[in-house]
Amino acid sequence: MNIDLSGKRALVTASTGGIGYSIAKGLAQAGATLVLNGRGNKSVSEAVTRLQAEVPGASVSGVAADLSNAQGADALVSAAGMVDVLVNNAGIYGMQDFFETGDDVWDQYWATNVMSGVRLSRALLPAMVEKGWGRVVFISSESGLNIPVDMIHYGLSKTAQLALSRGLAKRVAGSGVTVNSVLPGPTLSDGVAGMLQAEVECTGKPVEEVAADFVKEHRPTSIIQRVATTEEVANMVVYVCSPQASATTGAALRVDGGVVDDIV
Template sequence: MKIQFNGRRALVTASTGGIGFAIAKGLAEAGAEVVFNGRSTASVADAVSRLSAVVPGATLQGVAADLSTPDGVAELVRSAGAIDILVNNAGIYGVQDFYETGDEVWENYWQTNVMSGVRLSRALLPAMVEKGWGRVVFVSSESARNIPADMIHYGVSKTAQLALARGLAKRVAGSGVTVNSVLPGPTLSDGVADMMKGEVERTGKTLESVAAEFVVQHRPSSIIQRAATVEEVASMVVYVCSPQASATTGAALRVDGGVVDDIV
């Protein structure tokens, strides 16, 4: 199976590093034009430069915009132009006890993790439907189904993404546009690497070894018993965006290493 996106234009939010960058790279390697997004002009320019180096000849554009605000989303939509593939990867996370999580934190997570995807989908889906082809993907998390007690605010926002994606899939039923969610589990993203940097330095172990120990301790239901790579998550997203995935819509597709302990 050879996936090709020649003539397709993709927008990947929060794509200057980690899973987002890996998704952008996978799409560009398959021929898509890619619009990068990040919060700062410098980070976006750096990401475009890095991808240009590894995918020579790729057509790339960078747009700096804060997607936690309506104005930021509007700026991204204006600058990005026509889009065939929307990957809603923007999101924030962090450990915080429920009793100490105030309304302002809940609001920030809701605006960033949920409303950014609401606003972008509302702006970009109509043109996809009119064209008769399009892909929308929400990068959610296994935490959407396996709510972490120490990040309830995060888990709730990720569960909301699943509901949003399913509802949008129904809204555009029969149009040739698909809407899906992808649920990564523990993944060796830039944020995870930063979180584990101290333990790596203290023990002298590799990042992969420290991450695997974390998974065994904190996600004992994991079947692969290690953290996934960003490329493994990106491969699922690229497939879901492909023409070959035209019969997959309204789905919540797990790349969690088996953390969620069920067979459905």
């Protein structure tokens, strides 16, 4: 399958590293013009330079904006301009017991994980509809279906993304614009690697092996019995953003290694 996104302009939020960067790289390799985003000027500038080096000839720009508030979302929309592809990847996560999670944490997760996508979609979708073509993707999580007991606040925000994605798909029905969610499972992102670093240093095992042990202990329903790579998640996203995926909309597409024990 030859995915060609030449002439398409794509915005990927939180794309200076991890899954977001791999998505941006995959879209650039398919020919799209990329707008990267992160919270700091330094990380954004470094990501732009890295992507241009890894995908020679790619057209890449970057915008530093904190999407946990309306001002940051407005600044990103203003700087990015009209786009054909929007990947809502911005999000935060962390373990915390429900009874110790205060309103401030709930507000923070809702603002970052949910409202960032609400604001950007509200601003950028109408032009896609008018043009008759567009792709919006929310990077949710298997935690949106399989709510983790130690991250209920996170799981709820990821479930909300699924509802938002499905609702928007129905809202723009028949327009030529598709809206989908992609649900990664345990993935060896920069954040996960950092979380496992102490165990890597203690055991001397490679991070991939430590990560596989983590999956077997904490996500025993995993069928692949390992973490996914960020590239494996990006492959699904790039496909969903392609012209070939024109009949896929309103879907929750899992790249979870089979963690969610469901045949539907």
